[in-house]
Amino acid sequence: MKRDFLHITDFSTEEIRDTFELAAKVKRYVKEGKEDLPLKGKTMAMIFAKPSARTRVSFETGMTQLGGHAIFLGPNDIGIGKREAIKDIARVISRYDDIIMARLFDHAHILKLAEYSSVPVINGLTDLNHPCQVMADIFTILENKGSLNNLKVAFVGDSNNVANSWINLAARLPMHFVLASPCGYEPDPEILANARNTGLSTVEIVRNPVEAVKNADVIYTDVWASMGQEAEKEKRKRDFMPFQVNAELMSHAKPGVKVMHCLPVHRGDEITDEVIDSPNSIVFDEAENRMHVQKAIILKLMVG
Numbered sequence: 554m555k556r557d558f559l560h561i562t563d564f565s566t567e568e569i570r571d572t573f574e575l576a577a578k579v580k581r582y583v584k585e586g587k588e589d590l591p592l593k594g595k596t597m598a599m600i601f602a603k604p605s606a607r608t609r610v611s612f613e614t615g616m617t618q619l620g621g622h623a624i625f626l627g628p629n630d631i632g633i634g635k636r637e638a639i640k641d642i643a644r645v646i647s648r649y650d651d652i653i654m655a656r657l658f659d660h661a662h663i664l665k666l667a668e669y670s671s672v673p674v675i676n677g678l679t680d681l682n683h684p685c686q687v688m689a690d691i692f693t694i695l696e697n698k699g700s701l702n703n704l705k706v707a708f709v710g711d712s713n714n715v716a717n718s719w720i721n722l723a724a725r726l727p728m729h730f731v732l733a734s735p736c737g738y739e740p741d742p743e744i745l746a747n748a749r750n751t752g753l754s755t756v757e758i759v760r761n762p763v764e765a766v767k768n769a770d771v772i773y774t775d776v777w778a779s780m781g782q783e784a785e786k787e788k789r790k791r792d793f794m795p796f797q798v799n800a801e802l803m804s805h806a807k808p809g810v811k812v813m814h815c816l817p818v819h820r821g822d823e824i825t826d827e828v829i830d831s832p833n834s835i836v837f838d839e840a841e842n843r844m845h846v847q848k849a850i851i852l853k854l855m856v857g
């Protein structure tokens with residue numbers, strides 16, 4: 554039975570913890586210059602309907618480091634769902650390649666891609682979720698704090714795909730997750746209900762960013778207008794300005810609080826230069842860990 558990684562909840566708590574161990578191991582190998590080529594002769598197809606820097610480069614480099622190869626298919630190459638039906642693309646690519654990573658708009662499209670692929674499919678971001686990002690984020694927190702016990706994460710900004718994946722994570726690992734978003738910008742209701750129903754974590758939605766960051770170990774933010782929401786940019790900027798992560802907000806947080814952002818960042822909007830470039834910021838560790846964690850996810854799907 555092939556496995557996909559479309560949502561964090563596709564992995565059990567144990568599998569998530571295994572992924573951290575594997576990620577730490579592959580990261581150590583890279584640092585020590587040790588070669589490990591379990592995917593020799595294997596190819597990943599990378600389908601991008603949206604732009605990317607980190608996702609493309611980290612997956613492609615990660616596949617090379619594992620002895621495999623990755624093919625980049627940009628928005629003008631496949632025309633997924635436009636030039637060709639998703640189910641046909643899924644079946645064709647499955648005949649050539651050993652694994653697929655896709656970044657698409659509509660989450661239903663990645664579900665369909667996975668349904669018709671006979672090889673594993675990894676979600677490289679949809680409008681609903683960004684699971685590889687949040688796996689890298691939590692691994693980065695574990696590295697920095699040494700433990701995930703009594704973790705409080707304050708997500709300040711838009712209840713977007715990244716926030717939804719954080720809420721999915723709260724259904725697998727115990728934490729206190731507080732989302733501070735303006736009224737009218739809510740996370741996915743099913744994802745929220747599922748996380749709350751597991752009873753594992755406390756998942757709060759608040760309207761006041763100051764309340765959210767009190768005693769938080771991590772302050773997380775992301776762009777106010779995600780890819781595909783460009784037309785709403787100006788309205789969102791007005792609505793989200795009180796949620797900017799700036800020195801004033803930081804003054805209400807613990808001195809050692811870590812600041813995270815999945816990048817790309819709109820400096821001066823969701824976060825100021827002063828904060829993202831401060832010693833509290835671990836955004837580049839976070840970006841680097843995308844590669845190590847994704848290699849671990851690929852290995853879990855392809856090798857077990």
Ligand code: CP
Pocket residue numbers: 604605606607608609678686815816817
């Ligand atoms: N964080 C992230 O996914 O970056 P890209 O959009 O550049 O891939």
Ligand code: NVA
Pocket residue numbers: 678683713714715775776778779780815816817
């Ligand atoms: N929420 C952002 C994340 C980018 C990596 C977006 O979807 O554009």
